[in-house]
Amino acid sequence: MANDRYLIPVLPEHSRSVVDRLLEAEERETEKYTITTAKELLAIKQAAIASVEAELNVDEMVGMKRKAADPLNAQTKKFAMDGSRKQELKEVDEHVFFVVNYEKYNMIFRNELVVDFATDRINRTAGQVVKAFFEHGKNSMKALHEDDTPSATPLHIANLLPADLVERGDIVLQHDSMNQHHKPGMQDIVRGYITLLQTDTAGFVKTKDGAGANQYTINLGKLRKTMKRRVLESLLSERLGVATCRIARILMEKGKLDENQVQKLAMLPPKDTREKLAQLTLHGFVDIQEVPKSADRAPGRSFHLWYVHQEKCYKELLTDVYRTITNLQQRKKHELSLRRALLEKLEREDVKANMDLLNDHDKANLEYMNKLLERLETSKSRLDLMLLILRDF
Known part of the structure; x- marks a missing residue:
């Protein structure tokens, strides 16, 4: 687990933040110059960032030591493939303390959310293609807030997909009239899905020109914004209705608009438009910017533009998600306190051995409590996914 970064070592210097390390590195680089121009300031900042990244990379391997070669034991030396590179597995130093690397697990949860999003938006095979991109670059992804995954070619992705994908026929590819009877191969299907994911408005895949020809990557930077907006729109639809959500979506896409423009684009009567804008403003989803026509800033001679500060x-x-999770925790604690006598009875050894000792009222109460706790835990798990998208993605 330490070699795969599920556990990370704890050292005294880790108490210093990355910002402090960066400032110290910039001071060291600045001492090398007597007069600093704008170009040299940029070079100092880039050198400081490179120095801090090098220090962090060195810290990653602290707590690990190379395995001793043993020709009699073939298991003493194993290799993990990472593209064309090989990484030798190392033993854990027993004198170093380790902690759980929560960022690594958040990356796994984030990848699963993106795969599920692609599956819901396109189909199951598209989700498998996106999953293959994450599988290809899992050993190279170190930070949760990266803007894209390591680049991969359609050949790399095709090698990671199951062979039965060719037989599914869930995508129709365009072929020349001379090759109508040509059966598409795995790479053709992967290219078709990559094109489909690239042209989708959610922004799943983009080309990475700096890595060479036919290099594609998952566009995490755009997916981050798309999935946050998806959560916002779903909550607006549930709370305020579909028409109100449509007005908010128009403002997010078009920017700042006055009331007449919102009315025309939303295709709603003036009264309904005004009421729904007031609801959005009351709940804090929409703000108003005043644009005066004259220097006295009279309200009657000013434009009022509506916009969404995402x-x-x-x-x-x-904040609402945190508040709701707290309420669910308090509700769970309250429900358990109401059934303290039942819980004490369930802790008895004779009841554990034979649940028939409970009377009908206790059994009905136990069944109701289990259903209620299951609903509360299900709601908490859904809110945890929203937290992952809004805070950690």
């Missing part, structure tokens, strides 16, 4: 909305949603 980052502010995400922070408000995050």
Whole structure:
């Protein structure tokens, strides 16, 4: 687990933040110059970032030691493939303390959310293609907030997919009239799905020109915004209705608009448009910017533009999610306190051995309690997924 970064070592210097390390590295680089121009300041900052990244990479392997070669034991030396590179597995140093690397697990949960999103939006095979991109670059992805995954070619992705994908026929490819009877291969299907994922408005895949020809990557930077907006729109639909959500979506896509423009684009009567804008403003999803026509800033001679501040909305949603989780925890604690006598009875050894000792009222109460606790835990798990998208993605 330590070699795969599920566990990370704990050292005294880890108490210093990355910002402090960066500032110290910039001071060391600045001492090398007597007069600093704008170009040299940029070079100092880039050198400091490279120095901090090198220090962090060195810290990653602290707590690991190379395995001793033993020709009699073939298991003493194993290799893990990472593209064309090989990484030798190392033993854990027993004198170093380790902690759980939560960022690694959040990356796994994030990847599963993206795969499920691609499956719901396109189909199951598209989700497998996206999953193959994550599988290809899992050993190279170190940070949760990276903007894209390591690049891969259609051949790399085709080698990671099951062979029965060719027989599914869930995508129709265009062929020349001379090759109508040509059966598409695995690479043809992968290229078709990559094109489909690339042209989708969610922004699953993009080309990575700097890595060479036919290099593609998962566009995590755009998916981060798309999935946050998806959560916001779903909550708006549940709370305020579909028409109100449509107005908010128009404002997010078009930017700042006045009331007449919103009315025309939303195709709603003036009264309904005004009421729904007031609801959005009351709940904090929409703000108003005043644009005066004259220097006296009279309200009657000013434009009022409506707009959605998305980052502010995400922070408000995050606060609401925390509040809801707290309420669920308090509700669970309250329900358990009401059934303290039943819980004490369930802890008895004779009842554990034979549940028939409970009377009908206790059995009905136990069944109701289990259903209620299951609903509360299900709601908490859904809120945890929202937290992952809004906070950690």
